[in-house]
Amino acid sequence: MAVEPATAPARRSVGRRLADLLHGRSRVQLALLLSGPLGWLLVAYLGSLAVLFVAAFWRLDDFSGTIVHSWSTTNFQTLWDGQVYRTIVGRTVGIAALVTITDAVIAFPIAFYMAKVASRRTRGMLIVAILMPLWASYLVKVYAWRQILNEEGILNWALGPLGLKGPGFGVVATWLVFSYLWLPYMILPVYAGLERIPNSLLDASGDLGARPWRTVRTVVFPLVFPAVVAGSIFTFSLTLGDYITPQLVSNTQFIGNVVYANVGVANNLPLAAAFATVPVVVMVAYLLVARRLGAFEQL
């Protein structure tokens, strides 16, 4: 690289002069780097969240149907007193927990196979095989389950000769479809967690006389638990806020459905905003517990 003569600074391009200006001024560089992304996220995103949170304290005038811009906790009172809202919160959290457990149980054997049994080549192929359905269109996957669970669908056709019938549309279908949708989010962190356990530890356990199941129970499970919690962050939070799957495969109301109905049909944004704080609060609490359990290092 030729050094430019110091006598011709005027001919330097704007870019070059800017580079000189930035040279060694790390605070200025940092400010330039951060202003764009932080500006966007703070203004467009956190600003919007603040607007929504403030709206939770407004209320809908029952007679005129317009939003009254004055502070009140009416919405939270309505939600707290309404038995139906409590049932819906319980149902949503319950399904989210059930889906999380289901996915953890299904994920463990395949993750263990990938981490400790499969050859490197097979492992690579399995990772891609799990990533592809994860990224395939959410909506199309739910729709595919509609086709499968349908009265005249493939499941009833397959079970028919055995004298059995599929679950049809309903809460069971919701559980099944959610478990399907979020399964890859559980497999991948559990696989990564198992991969990190040194094989020598398992061998040592075996040498000391533990049978495989005992090794799994007393050595593998405690070590892989933070990774399961990491996976559960996805399975739990994604279930908590979803309203499309319940709408497509059941008639049951979940938190998301109530929020959506209040924004759209009832045009009651304040109540919707207030109810939307429930999954946010649950999720923040969940994240705090997850962090304490060491899940963040496993993400």
Next chain:
Amino acid sequence: MQLSFGTRLFLRVSTALTLVFLYLPLIVIGIYAFNASRVQRWPLDGLTLDWFDKALHNPGARHALTTSLQAGLAATAIALLLGTLAAFAVARYRFFGRESVSFLVILPLALPGIVTGMALNSSFTQVLGVNLGLATVVVGHATFCIVVVYNNVIARLRRVSPSLEEASADLGAHTWQTFWFVLFPQMRSALVAGGLLAFALSFDEVIVTTFTAGSDQTLPLWILENLSRPNQLPIVNVVGVLVIALSAIPVYVAQRLTADPAAAGTPR
């Protein structure tokens, strides 16, 4: 670990069953796309390619596809820029609140989509008073796509030693030359992978889009609307297959680009 034959068999069988479970719905929808009848019933009455032709010439689906591509490309461009800037700041500088940047970046994806959607919707319509449309969709998508680019770029920056940049500066290169000749060649595949994943994420998104699209329909919104029209289902089947293909291909490419080349192909 020494595993008994029975345990190995159990692990193999469960792995195979899990894969069947993961792929069954995708295969089913693939088969339904060739359904000769309008009636969505198993077993199919016959096979045909007609619906592919009809779907490709469906004006609603085509228009929605155009909107989706525009939104995806614009959101990806913004996410690439902002995600890369944030990743550089966090990976190469020390400053107060550095940990919070990662948290802030992931927040739009970690919070339920309905919360992000409602929040953006109310600030667009109530505070800013803008009309919902393609531009607002792009803002929404870019917001939750930043994290994908950010994660890819920061992972790469952690593997690239800062001493290369220092060496470049010592040899007289200015900031842009160091970026263009030293850093960028090493970042390229991470940027492509992050961009592809961001595009796939945007192309697929339903909930935030519902709240920000107004009358501009993206492809997922078109699918959602047409799910309730039995007459349209044959075309929805075909569009579904195409959408899966369009989101799976970028993911496959991104995976190949970010896979550790040193680890690939070597026997265990």
